[in-house]
Amino acid sequence: MTVRLNDLPTEVLFQILLWAPPASIPAFQQVCRKFNDLSQPLLWRHHCRTHFKYWSPKHDITGKLRQDIASVDWKRVFRERHLADIEIDHELEGILTSQICRLDRSEKIVAYGYDAKDTLFRHLDVSDDAEDVLARRSAAVHEWVKLKDGQAVSLERALAAFDQFVLHDQEGDLDENNFIGLALGSKGHAALPLISVGIFCSVGRRLGLIAEPCGFPFHVYAIVKAYEGQTLDGRSLNEDSPPEMMYMDPFRSEVEVPRRSLEAQLRTMGVPSVGHHMLLGVSSTAQMVRRTAQNIIRSIQTSRNVHDLNVSNEILYPESEGALYGALWALLLLPEEDEALFQRARYLPYILDHLEKQYAFDIALVTTYVLPLFNDSPHLEQLRDALRVMRAGDSMPKQVKPRTRDVLKSVQFKVGQVFRHKRYNYRGVITGWDVECAAGETWMSQMGVDRLSRGRHQSFYHVLYVSYPSAHFPTCELIVDSVEDKSVRYVAEENIVDVGIDAGVKLMSLAGRHFKRWDRDSRTFVSNIKDEYPND
Numbered sequence: 001m002t003v004r005l006n007d008l009p010t011e012v013l014f015q016i017l018l019w020a021p022p023a024s025i026p027a028f029q030q031v032c033r034k035f036n037d038l039s040q041p042l043l044w045r046h047h048c049r050t051h052f053k054y055w056s057p058k059h060d061i062t063g064k065l066r067q068d069i070a071s072v073d074w075k076r077v078f079r080e081r082h083l084a085d086i087e088i089d090h091e092l093e094g095i096l097t098s099q100i101c102r103l104d105r106s107e108k109i110v111a112y113g114y115d116a117k118d119t120l121f122r123h124l125d126v127s128d129d130a131e132d133v134l135a136r137r138s139a140a141v142h143e144w145v146k147l148k149d150g151q152a153v154s155l156e157r158a159l160a161a162f163d164q165f166v167l168h169d170q171e172g173d174l175d176e177n178n179f180i181g182l183a184l185g186s187k188g189h190a191a192l193p194l195i196s197v198g199i200f201c202s203v204g205r206r207l208g209l210i211a212e213p214c215g216f217p218f219h220v221y222a223i224v225k226a227y228e229g230q231t232l233d234g235r236s237l238n239e240d241s242p243p244e245m246m247y248m249d250p251f252r253s254e255v256e257v258p259r260r261s262l263e264a265q266l267r268t269m270g271v272p273s274v275g276h277h278m279l280l281g282v283s284s285t286a287q288m289v290r291r292t293a294q295n296i297i298r299s300i301q302t303s304r305n306v307h308d309l310n311v312s313n314e315i316l317y318p319e320s321e322g323a324l325y326g327a328l329w330a331l332l333l334l335p336e337e338d339e340a341l342f343q344r345a346r347y348l349p350y351i352l353d354h355l356e357k358q359y360a361f362d363i364a365l366v367t368t369y370v371l372p373l374f375n376d377s378p379h380l381e382q383l384r385d386a387l388r389v390m391r392a393g394d395s396m397p398k399q400v401k402p403r404t405r406d407v408l409k410s411v412q413f414k415v416g417q418v419f420r421h422k423r424y425n426y427r428g429v430i431t432g433w434d435v436e437c438a439a440g441e442t443w444m445s446q447m448g449v450d451r452l453s454r455g456r457h458q459s460f461y462h463v464l465y466v467s468y469p470s471a472h473f474p475t476c477e478l479i480v481d482s483v484e485d486k487s488v489r490y491v492a493e494e495n496i497v498d499v500g501i502d503a504g505v506k507l508m509s510l511a512g513r514h515f516k517r518w519d520r521d522s523r524t525f526v527s528n529i530k531d532e533y534p535n536d
Helices: 010-019 022-031 040-051 063-068 072-095 102-112 115-122 133-148 155-165 180-187 193-206 259-268 273-279 285-305 317-334 341-356 360-374 379-395 405-410 439-447 504-513
Strands: 208-216 222-227 245-248 418-421 425-432 460-466 490-493 517-518 523-526
Touching: 022 040, 022 072, 040 063, 040 072, 063 245, 072 115, 072 379, 102 115, 102 360, 102 379, 133 285, 133 317, 133 360, 155 180, 155 193, 155 285, 155 317, 180 193, 193 208, 193 222, 193 285, 208 425, 259 273, 285 317, 341 360, 341 379, 341 490, 360 379, 379 425, 425 490, 425 504, 460 504, 504 517
Parallel strands: none
Antiparallel strands: 208 222, 222 245, 418 425, 425 460, 460 490, 517 523
């Protein structure tokens, strides 16, 4: 007996469409009229919920899900997200296949906000530790911008923004206790007092408590307040009685900290009584974000000052660069109340340095959020010039360098190969090559190129070089004066040895601008610059 689609119960037909790819549903509906009679809003709401996990706030997806099903055009909602996915896929493909206009393409992706995150995750190669950095950093900066503009941002969300600048699945030379996400996810749940208070206040509010941070000097406490007209025990409060509150120290204990004990500590520090009220009051979320940023910078300074530079090349990790970058963003966007614009400008060289060397795709964030801060400042033109130079370099076509027969005779190594420098022992990855030294005479003279055994008429390679920062970090208040040296160097072929060694964590995390992924079988990076080196 042959069963036709028209003979199937409506419930069965509905299940067929639930499992069918959304793009195929219109074709199904043309095949069988009964498919058109099914509940379209219910079907498309299901696909919106199952195909997309992250939604930009502009969709108000939570509000739509609370509404009556028939009151929302769920097919239109799905179509908008689906078209956004197609556009993001197109821009990502452009970034991967060409070095031209990558910044413009990244800006288009960033403009989609959280709508881009599902698409980026689908492109995520988990085995090679790739990261959805565009969506993460954009979302983090947006939270701090909302805070800057006076919008309500919960303490835990503002602190969690720092986590978006670091890799959660790798160890590093940063102090993980500064990050609320890392503290919650770690086995021992270790955290600094500020993070412990952030977690305490977040949980407390969910349980119905009025819990807020208190930025005490050298420590952070939690303040638990009674509801208006009530005691902390929930009883009625006499009209002439002051509001009740208590201090807690979730970092150290489970018991209340008497206010008189805190006042005694302040007197020991030499703080006059008139200043006690301010130091024992509630701290704003912005103050806690600034304090976290300052803690992160200090921990990086301390960590790098104590490193023994003679030990393994894997002691320093690039997560600290992301942490430092995030801290600088926080300090720039959320200044102290009395911090003048020229004081905030001291962060600009460091943010621009990170932008140029490692975070070029964040140019849209700088354009959107940093430029307006300096509209009437002499720094504005300097900022614009720096961004113009980056965009100009990004839009210039690259010279194509195919591996001709003559090139094959001269150029031994390929883009993507990892090596050790024969003389300086650092680890690097090849990002480009010249048949012979293409540097100017002055540079060759300074570097002693003609004193090399093979001189200038040997192949030279552009390499991404990862080494140690200086053991000494001169500081200007909270600024770190230097970052890891990861600039591109120019290396003679005779100094390239041990080709095929492991890339290591640092190169793996820094190489994304030039490469798609790490190939474990060939022990090379897969080139992301085929438009310039098509045969490598």
